[in-house]
Amino acid sequence: MVATPNLTLTVTPPGGSPTNYTAKLAWSGAASQLSINQHFGRQGDSATLPLVDEYQTTPSVVIPVDSLVKLVDNTASVTLFAGVCNTPAFNVAGTNLNEWSLQCTDYTFYADNAIIHGQFIGLTVDQIVVALTQQANCGITAATIANGGFIAPGPQLASFVLNYGTLAEAWRKLAQLAGQSTPYGWFVDENRALHFFDASTAISSGVTFTTTPTGTGGSLTEGHILQDGFSYEWDGKSIRNRILVQGANQTINYGSTSNQPTDTWRADGTQNSWPLRFTVTGSPVLQVNGVTTSVTVVQAGSTGTGTWQVAQNSVGGWFLTNTVSPPGAGVVLKIWYNYLAPVVAQAQDYGSQAAYNGPNGGIYSLYINDTSLTTVPMALARAMRERTEYSYAAERINFTTSPDFLGWVRAGETCQIVNQFVPDSRNSYLPGINSTFLVISNNVSFGLGGYRTCSITAVRL
Numbered sequence: 334m335v336a337t338p339n340l341t342l343t344v345t346p347p348g349g350s351p352t353n354y355t356a357k358l359a360w361s362g363a364a365s366q367l368s369i370n371q372h373f374g375r376q377g378d379s380a381t382l383p384l385v386d387e388y389q390t391t392p393s394v395v396i397p398v399d400s401l402v403k404l405v406d407n408t409a410s411v412t413l414f415a416g417v418c419n420t421p422a423f424n425v426a427g428t429n430l431n432e433w434s435l436q437c438t439d440y441t442f443y444a445d446n447a448i449i450h451g452q453f454i455g456l457t458v459d460q461i462v463v464a465l466t467q468q469a470n471c472g473i474t475a476a477t478i479a480n481g482g483f484i485a486p487g488p489q490l491a492s493f494v495l496n497y498g499t500l501a502e503a504w505r506k507l508a509q510l511a512g513q514s515t516p517y518g519w520f521v522d523e524n525r526a527l528h529f530f531d532a533s534t535a536i537s538s539g540v541t542f543t544t545t546p547t548g549t550g551g552s553l554t555e556g557h558i559l560q561d562g563f564s565y566e567w568d569g570k571s572i573r574n575r576i577l578v579q580g581a582n583q584t585i586n587y588g589s590t591s592n593q594p595t596d597t598w599r600a601d602g603t604q605n606s607w608p609l610r611f612t613v614t615g616s617p618v619l620q621v622n623g624v625t626t627s628v629t630v631v632q633a634g635s636t637g638t639g640t641w642q643v644a645q646n647s648v649g650g651w652f653l654t655n656t657v658s659p660p661g662a663g664v665v666l667k668i669w670y671n672y673l674a675p676v677v678a679q680a681q682d683y684g685s686q687a688a689y690n691g692p693n694g695g696i697y698s699l700y701i702n703d704t705s706l707t708t709v710p711m712a713l714a715r716a717m718r719e720r721t722e723y724s725y726a727a728e729r730i731n732f733t734t735s736p737d738f739l740g741w742v743r744a745g746e747t748c749q750i751v752n753q754f755v756p757d758s759r760n761s762y763l764p765g766i767n768s769t770f771l772v773i774s775n776n777v778s779f780g781l782g783g784y785r786t787c788s789i790t791a792v793r794l
Contacts, residue, residue, distance in 0.1 A: 337783070342405075344402050345400060359432070361780065361781050362385075369776070371520075373520060377438050386430070386431040409740050418437045444471060444504065452495070455489065462529050466500065473527055490510060518531075518745060528745065540741075541556070544751070572725065578701045580677070580704060589669075590620070595610070600666060605654060608650065608652050611673070612651065615671040620665075628653075681720070701715065730752075743775060747769050749768070750766060
């Protein structure tokens with residue numbers, strides 16, 4: 334006999350007091366179904382909470398927009414969902430019968446609506462995450478693990494420049510930059526505290542999912558993997574072991590004429606135009622046989638005056654030209670100028686290339702163009718993060734639990750998978766796997782009486 338779930342739903346209108354709406358929850362028969370959807374490190378969790386209001390004379394349910402909602406499992410002593418009802422939908426279902434469908438987002442909703450910016454030099458990712466979250470001042474707290482919070486230590490960034498954007502966008506960007514050794518992700522919990530960590534510091538749910546459950550009366554720590562909806566994948570399409578990242582353009586300053594010139598030529602007596610290697614910015618300095626000579630910068634589509642010009646052609650190329658007569662043979666031309674160059678970095682995994690060797694040499698390339706990366710260390714961090722996550726085929730399990738699982742696992746936590754049928758790639762593909770997995774998504778559906786099934790996707794660590 335599996336115990337009946339003991340759930341509590343409270344709704345708190347803006348500026349109001351919480352009201353218990355558990356008795357109004359619709360397990361079946363309503364236009365929408367009670368469900369929770371979680372996705373680790375990409376976006377906030379969402380939920381649909383259907384309420385049925387059957388009344389005699391006056392409706393008893395009114396849910397104002399942006400009310401706070403909280404769904405608690407008292408048996409497991411966990412909060413299944415907490416967040417904001419940003420879209421309450423009302424429907425007249427019949428005489429003296431109303432239905433409400435509460436479309437909710439977890440407290441990431443506040444981070445999606447908070448604008449921040451900043452420039453950080455030489456700080457670690459965890460320090461930047463805390464600083465930006467505090468700057469947003471949107472009701473979400475962030476503190477490092479050392480200070481009693483849930484922000485795990487991260488690598489140091491030479492610089493991090495963030496133009497105006499949302500706090501949630503900054504979390505996603507920093508998770509990408511942090512993952513040089515292991516992928517990072519984040520979520521906001523029911524206390525509006527930010528959790529930001531990598532797979533190596535993910536919290537264990539304490540739950541084992543197995544094809545051979547040991548009990549029949551329901552369990553908080555063991556879930557049964559159903560055959561329906563089960564699959565195990567080795568994702569070769571995601572392999573990327575040579576990553577090229579191009580960031581924003583940066584200005585390279587020539588410094589002074591005591592440094593090597595940016596470009597040098599020796600005239601041949603007939604040529605009057607010489608191509609520059611880079612995109613010019615600022616005011617160049619030209620020397621003709623060691624004598625500093627005036628030079629005019631002319632943009633594409635414009636005309637200029639002066640004997641010596643640095644002109645841009647119609648396709649963006651830059652040339653030094655003499656508009657009067659070619660200099661004599663042997664005349665040395667030297668020019669110093671600031672120029673724009675793209676931030677570029679590359680990372681490779683030679684072990685992966687050897688493991689997947691084939692006609693392409695085992696090389697699976699990825700190009701990323703991200704103008705928010707303003708320095709080479711930032712671009713390299715992104716390249717290394719992608720290499721870490723995608724150098725080898727991800728092992729991914731998809732399964733659904735039976736309703737006798739009374740416990741809870743959220744996306745971002747680890748669990749143990751015990752499956753007697755799956756070939757173990759780490760043991761010569763012999764049948765049977767017993768390994769730790771990170772839950773990356775959990776889509777929960779509720780049925781009659783509040784029993785729930787979890788459709789889980791997890792990746793092997």
